[in-house]
Amino acid sequence: MPVVTAEGLVGRVIKVFLSSSVVQLLLDRNCRVSAVVQNRDRPFGIVEWEGEQKLKLKGISLRSNIQLGDVVVSSGMGGVFPKGLQIGTISNIEGQELGLFKKVELTPTVQFSRLEEVFVLIRR
Numbered sequence: 686m687p688v689v690t691a692e693g694l695v696g697r698v699i700k701v702f703l704s705s706s707v708v709q710l711l712l713d714r715n716c717r718v719s720a721v722v723q724n725r726d727r728p729f730g731i732v733e734w735e736g737e738q739k740l741k742l743k744g745i746s747l748r749s750n751i752q753l754g755d756v757v758v759s760s761g762m763g764g765v766f767p768k769g770l771q772i773g774t775i776s777n778i779e780g781q782e783l784g785l786f787k788k789v790e791l792t793p794t795v796q797f798s799r800l801e802e803v804f805v806l807i808r809r
Contacts, residue, residue, distance in 0.1 A: 687806045693771030693794035694718065694759060695803050706805070711740060711772070712797055719762040720772055726750050729760055732772055735790060738797060740773055742789040747780055749787065757791055767806065 688695040688708050696716060700707035709716050711734065718732045720742060728751065730744040742757060755775045761768025773791035780787055 686808070687766050687770065688803050689770060689806060690795055690800070690803055692796070693773070694766065695795055695797075695800065697765055698805060708803070710797065711793060711795075712738070718766055718772060719760040720757050721760040722749075722751050722775070723756040723758055724751060729762075730757075730789070732757065732791065738793065739776075740791040740793055742775070742791055743786065745787045745789050747785060747787055751775060751778060751787070751789065753778065 686698045688697055694711060696708050696710040698706045699709045714734050716734065720730055720732045722728050726749055728745050728749040730742040732740050732742055735741040745751060753775055757772045759766040759768060759770040759772060771794045773793045775789060776792040777790035778787055
């Protein structure tokens with residue numbers, strides 16, 4: 686089940702106990718989220734942890750028209766995270782000379798160092 690705050694996506698529940706749960710944060714190297722950039726082209730990619738408090742968006746074509754500040758949200762593909770949950774904003778873009786994809790860095794919308802309360806989204 687997805688875990689969120691008012692700012693955006695935090696992670697997902699991976700284990701449930703009687704009075705608590707274990708949450709896999711977006712800042713876990715094993716967490717991946719299918720995402721889409723909120724602009725006219727709407728390119729799809731995969732968000733994963735980059736290190737420290739940063740995320741990377743993989744699979745964005747060199748031809749994609751993305752800009753700094755574009756918002757990235759969950760795509761709804763994959764069945765775990767519903768469509769439209771804010772993940773972060775594009776903070777750095779680099780084209781790779783020998784490759785097909787851009788190197789895209791995101792700043793998460795959630796401040797993980799200040800998390801106190803979260804919500805678990807339950808499917809009906």
